Amino acid sequence: MARLFAGLFGGVLNVLIMSVVGDAIPMARRGKAMGMIMAAFSAASVLGIPCGLILADIYDDYHPPFILLSGLSLIVGIFLFIKFPSITGHIEAKETKTPHIDVLKGFIKDSNVTLALLFMFLLMIAGFTVVPFISDYLVHNVGLDKEDLKYVYLCGGLATAVSSPIVGRLADKFGKVKVFVIAALLSIVPIVIVTVLPVWPLPYVLMFNVIFFMCFGGRFVPAMTLISSCVKPQRRGSFLSINSAVQQLASGVAVMIASTIIINDASGKLFNFGWVGILAAAATLICIGVAVRLKEVS
Secondary structure (H helix, E strand, O other), rough: OHHHHHHHOOOOOOHHHHHHHHHHHHHHHHHHHHHHHHHHHHHHHHHHHHHHHHHHHHOOOOHHHHHHHHHHHHHHHHHHHOOOOOOOOOOOEEEEEEOOOHHHHHHHHOOOHHHHHHHHHHHHHHHHOOOHHHHHHHHHHHOOOHHHHHHHHHHHHHHHHHHHHHHHHHHHHHOOOHHHHHHHHHHHHHHHHHOOOOOHHHHHHHHHHHHHHHHHHHHHHHHHHOOOOOHHHHHHHHHHHHHHHHHHHHHHHHHHHHHHHHOOOOOOOOOOHHHHHHHHHHHHHOOOOOOOOOOOOO
């Protein structure tokens, strides 16, 4: 029940954050803002798991990390309640408010919205056919120890935290679509390489995985900036909620597709992972074709 309620409330926070950025940050600076948020996500991923494990080890109990997270959430909630500005400029007047079902129908009829959702679906396919299987592949095929995985994700997460704001600034300077296209094209190379890595020493594996995570994260910064500008401000929250659902659906579909291609032997070794990399590369190319057709709506 606790996890259910955490999901019901915590699950919408990402949507709200993106909506606030879209409403509060002008398009000219939105890439930088998205880059900082993506960097924060990466930093949280890098720091959160080790901190939780360390606390659990110190107290020999799994409860302290959850207590700490609850306490931090309470502090952040109080701070937001006191200090966070009210962002209501995009809300329709009560007498002209559009019914929810009409909003949904409008999305279905809006070709730019359907393109944006297709764009996000393909982007998730291009990433989550590969990412969930990297750990097993590195251990059973590349020969890393399970203890080495923390270095892979630590280095990858730190690299993404540094690169995301830089990509955001580039998106503001040179255009969101252009930067996304370049980042997506660059990501194809590490995607294909990571899925066919041979037995290699840890330093070489770290190098290619850092490049992979940087390119993987680099695509999402201009992508989310584009997504946040595909609808009018008064529809942004509703659209991003639907977009979030599409992301979750696509990530599940991606894992299902990859799991039908990948074969494991008795030792856990993965076969056909290279074909999954080719599939992810193909989805990336199609995603680029959709991205160049997206229109910004002010």
